[in-house]
Amino acid sequence: MIRVIAFDLDDTLWHVNPVIYRAxxxxxxxxxxxxPGFEYDMRSMGEYRDEVMKEDPDLAGRVTELRRRIIERAMARNGIADATELSTKAMEVFLRARNEIEFFEGALEAITEIAQDYQLGALTNGNADIHRLGLSKHFSFAFSAEDVGAPKPAPDLFHAALEHTGCSPEEMVYVGDDPIKDIDPANAVGLKTVWLSNELRPGPGATEPDHIIDNISELLQAIRSLDH
Ligand SMILES: [Mg+2]
Structure with missing residues (x-):
């Protein structure tokens, strides 16, 4: 019996690239x-990114802190005082915009419907926030790579969800768009998997999902077909 549905967020419930560009x-x-006087150009950002990543490789899975550190480094190099404080404020601007998203058509309806029968949660490598997104009334848990320390395809986020809900792997369905970062590791942990097929990440992964959907509005039906 299925009790919990865990969701990837970016590119599973909305297109993420336009959101990041706008932010x-x-x-x-x-x-x-x-x-004033601070130039934020993408080319030097790449250099600062390499620099801070070399100093602290753990930042790879911590997208919010990584971005803040890059901005802080860029400001310091440009002779800006208070780089730490200003970079923290800058991240607040970024995160607010980053959580202004447009759901895929039918996504909110699907979530609302599925939430009537199952416990929902979010497992993300990114910095979308269910509270800012207005999803916390439907989602009872959310873990980010920043919380647990390692991004998917590491198993840490899936383990966090299992521990939090107390359910066994076959009682949880995981829904994601990325065959390699979502479907393969969720299969390895023993969860049931639904792949939202898409052109951005056609795969193939190393394993097959239990169910494939083309549209998020097909999700409830997919879950029902696995729940026996
Ligand atoms: Mg995704």
Whole structure:
């Protein structure tokens, strides 16, 4: 019997690229207004990224802190005082925009329906936040790679969900768009898996999902077909 449905977020419930582009544009506007003399150009950001990653490889799975550290480093190099405080404020601007998303058509309806029969949760490598997204009324748990220390395809997020809900692996369905980061590791942990097929990440992974859907609105039916 299935008790829990755990969701990947980015590109499973909305397209993430447009969200990030917009958040970066708003962040740039904020820099122009709030940090005169600071140039935030993508090329030098790449260099600062390499620098801080080399100093602290653990930042690879901590997208919020990584971005803050890159901004902090860039500000310090540009002779900006208070780089730590300003980079923290900048991340607040970024995160607010990053959580202004447009759900896939039918996603909210599917979530609302599924939440009537199952416990829902989110497992993400990114920095979407169910509270800011208005999903906390449907989702009873959410873990990010930043919380648990290692991003998918590491098993840590799946283990966190199992421990939190107290259910056994076959009582949990995991829904994601990425064959390698979502489906393979969830299968390895023993969860049931639903792959939202898409052109961005066609795979193949090393394993097969239990069910494939083309549209998130097919999810409840997919879950029902696995729940016997
Ligand atoms: Mg995804």
């Amino acid at each position: 970066e544009r708003l962040l740039n506007e904020w820099f122009r207004e709030q940090v």
